[in-house]
Amino acid sequence: MVRTTIACAWCRRSKIKCVHDGSPPCRNCLKSRRIEPNECILSGPFDSRDTADQRGGSPIRVTPSTVRTLSSQPAPRFASRVTPQCSTRSSPTTILEAESPVERQQSLNSQQDIISSLPTSTIIQAVSIFARKFPELAFIHLSSFSGIAGSFEHVQRRNHIAAILSLCADFLPSTTPNLQSPETYAKYTREGLSRLVIDPPSITVVQTLLTIAMYDWGNGNGYGAWMYGGMATRMMQSIQVLKRDRNYSERERETQNRTFWACFVMDRLIFCGKSQTLLLPMERMTIHLPVGDLDFTFGESSNIRYTNLDVVKDPIGLELHNTIDHQYSVLVRGSDICAKVLEFISSGGRRQPGMSEPDKCPWSATSPWNSIYENLAKWRSLQCRRLQYPLSPVATHVSLGNGESFAYINLLYYVCILFLNREYIPFLPSSTSEPQGPIDPPLLTALSPEDWWSDRAADLFYAAKCITTILDELNEVDSPLITPFAGFCAFSAATMNLYVAAFPQMNLGRSKDAAALAEHNIAYLDKFQRIWKIGIGWWKTIEQTRILYTRAMTDRSLFDGKTRADFVALEAALHDYSGASPVPEVIQEFGPPIHPGEVDDGDQAAAISLQELSSAGVHQQRNLPEEQIQPREIDDPGLAEYGIWNDVWPMWGEQQLLSFAPSNAYDFNAEFPPA
Structure with a gap:
């Protein structure tokens, strides 16, 4: 490659060096995919006082030297878009014309x-x-x-x-x-x-x-x-x-x-x-929080401007900044808290080193869990009553034109409550289990206060219910929330509604409508996945979750001795924000798909063998020969392998091809069970 005074219009206008071999496209245009005809036109240097276009003169013509042609270079990965006249030259004396004003206007x-x-x-x-x-x-x-x-x-x-x-x-x-x-x-x-x-x-x-x-x-x-x-x-x-x-x-x-x-x-x-x-990072943000919607709409100066530091130092004085008019400011602060919740969970949550010690148990004032929960509660308490669902109904805000923003703020709150409280419940309890803490290692080393787990269960499943009803009420007034975040909330609520429908005593029988709520979630996700591809992975995870819970309800003895270590990938999928699915297309291959509104019975769920799902999922994702798959030793041959539940996927799901994420980014347990 040579550097010359011959350059394309783009590089000259951008005041950067135009590196080329005498024929278009130059290196900068090649990288930016400006490779169609007339997108990269090499021309000689213009007079600094005016250009050929301004003078109305003839376009400058350039004869490329006998240097290596573009066609002799390796074809770029988007070479199929390059037309013949752009990618090759008929002879070293081909004349390349600069784009004329007429051609530029046509383009x-x-x-x-x-x-x-x-x-x-x-x-x-x-x-x-x-x-x-x-x-x-x-x-x-x-x-x-x-x-x-x-x-x-x-x-x-x-x-x-x-x-x-x-x-x-x-x-x-x-x-x-x-x-x-x-x-x-x-x-x-x-x-x-x-x-x-x-x-x-x-x-x-x-x-x-x-x-x-x-x-x-x-x-x-x-x-x-x-x-x-x-x-x-x-x-x-x-x-x-x-x-x-x-x-x-x-x-x-x-x-x-x-x-x-x-x-x-x-x-x-x-x-x-x-x-x-x-x-x-929020702690380094020094610009003021968004002003009220009315001030923004009318383009007027606001007399009240707060930064995040003001939120910390003077929460009482922020009453006016937590009203309907300041919904975007409330949403901004809520999104930061939600990110901290997700960071805590995906970093290991209760399985982080030392989290089982008395001073790190969730009810302890010095625990990371309690710190995040207190920040969430503070954010909520600052909001005016009219911003809090169900104290304020969705339809009222829709009539004011801000129903979606109101719903988003409340979805942020309830999905955070759901994630924080879900972290400590058993992954697969028995049909008679009541609210309790972890039943698999690492176990907590201190006793909880009275009614602690009962209160956490009430908060958890109430949050799942509120998420469901918020989305339902938006649909009822023909004002659905279509952002991908709403699908994630519906997915998260579905997992917990399915859970408590299968194990009702985990909320002391207080979630009598859980099965119906789960059907509402699934119906929402069915529509959502037709609009957003990110919902396809969530849909598949919900299918697998229903299968697991239905099998556990049908015959809990099949799962005796099993802990969350046998379901690492499925649990990771329940926490996943990117729509990845641990076993693509397996459900459809080995059994009838589960449709919205369809209530599964034990016979239907049993038709899909977890053994089939396991071997098919492992072979499909890892392309390993069968002899390399070593099944776990368990009594029931129908549950001979758990490879399906233990696959781990990268940072952004199946589309992510780079390897800069840790290979165990979703490993909530430092020790994997035998493959």
């Missing part, structure tokens, strides 16, 4: 077509859906957006609209003219971002990155979501530095502020307790 028109062909009213409708249905990303100022939605000349704006459509196209009327599929808009957005992320930082680009990160997260591409979210955060940080040199309106300042906090929330959503570190 612009082609890129605009997918957006400009839509009615402006459709775009406004999509943006409105986005603003309501994705409370995590509350940076849209709808009236400002409406004023410029009809202008498609700016490439950043077109990409932002395309990203929003990737999330909301499925929720627009099917009769909408020229409406494309969500993936079409997502592809358009990704291609546009490949050109924009190295441009000077822009709030619009940051918002586009966050939006497409949400799309990738919902579709099971956790790594892609992590990368886009990371780029958004880095770009937002640079904007925070540069904005000191400019005067912004109040609306622009708050849009930037909310976009920064959206980066904060997405960082926690994608982090979900896994091994990567947070980019934006």
Whole structure:
């Protein structure tokens, strides 16, 4: 490769070196996938005073030297997209013309077509859906957006609209003219971002990155979501530095502020307790929390601005900052607490070293569990009564236009309660078991206070019920919450509703409607997985959980002597935030699938042999020869192998191909049972 004064328009405009071998695409365009015809045009240096386009003169022509041609290099992994005239040269004297103004306009028109062909009213409708249905990303100022939605000349704006459509196209009327599929808009957005992320930082680009990160997260591409979210955060940080040199309106300042906090929330959503570190630790956040929705809507200055440090130092003075008008601020702080809960669980929870000692038992004031629980309770207590479900009904907030945001805050609270209390219950109790602590190692070394476990069970299963009823009430008033986080909450509630339906004494018989609630969860997940691919793994895990609990109810003797060590992978799946499934497609192969509303009896569940599931799952995932699979020695031949339950998967599920996550990222027990 040689460095010359010949460069493409992109590198010259970006003021970076254009490295090429005399023919397009150059190295920068190749990396950014600008490889279509006329996307990378090499030309000689322009006069610094004006350009050929400005002079109206002829385009500059470049004759490449007799250097190695692009076709002699190894084909890139996206070479199938390169056209013949772009990837090879007919002779060393081929003339490559710079893009003329006419060609540039034609290219612009082609890129605009997918957006400009839509009615402006459709775009406004999509943006409105986005603003309501994705409370995590509350940076849209709808009236400002409406004023410029009809202008498609700016490439950043077109990409932002395309990203929003990737999330909301499925929720627009099917009769909408020229409406494309969500993936079409997502592809358009990704291609546009490949050109924009190295441009000077822009709030619009940051918002586009966050939006497409949400799309990738919902579709099971956790790594892609992590990368886009990371780029958004880095770009937002640079904007925070540069904005000191400019005067912004109040609306622009708050849009930037909310976009920064959206980066904060997405960082926690994608982090979900896994091994990567947070980019934006709460304790280092010095910008003020989001102002009220009314102030933001009217673009007016707020007289009350609090940072997170103010929340800690003066909680009493924050009463006005925990009302309906400040829902985004409440959501931001709740997402940080939820991330800490998930981090505690995925780091080992009660199985971390020393957690069984008296001072680390959950009822001890010095225990990590109690510290997180107290922070959660404090966050909840600061909220006004109208923000707390069921003290305030969902339908009331829907009538005010903020039902989804209200639901999200309460889902955050109840899923945290669910995770914290689930950590200490037995994984597979008997039919007569009552609320109690762990029954498998490591056992707690101190006695619990009276009624401690009964109270924890009541909180746990009440949380599962509230999650279910919140989602049901949203659906009843035709205002469903469609963010991927809602699916995770439904999945978590389903696991506990199935659990207490199978073992009712674990809540002292207080969850009489658990089976019906579980059916509601499963019906919700059935619809959810048709929209978001991340739900497919949760659906499969629920199927396996039902099979296990039904078998345990039918004949508990089959599981005598079994502990959670025999179900490491299944338990990990119950904690999984990324939608991974321990055994893909096995249920469908070896037995009838479980459908929503279908009540399983013992005979149906028994038709799916855990032995079949075990050997098939191990062979399918690990591709090991049969003789390498050593079954555990147990009495019942129908439960001869437990390999299915003990597979461990990487950080972001099946889509994650890199190996920078610890191999035992989901191993809650340091010692694996024999394979």
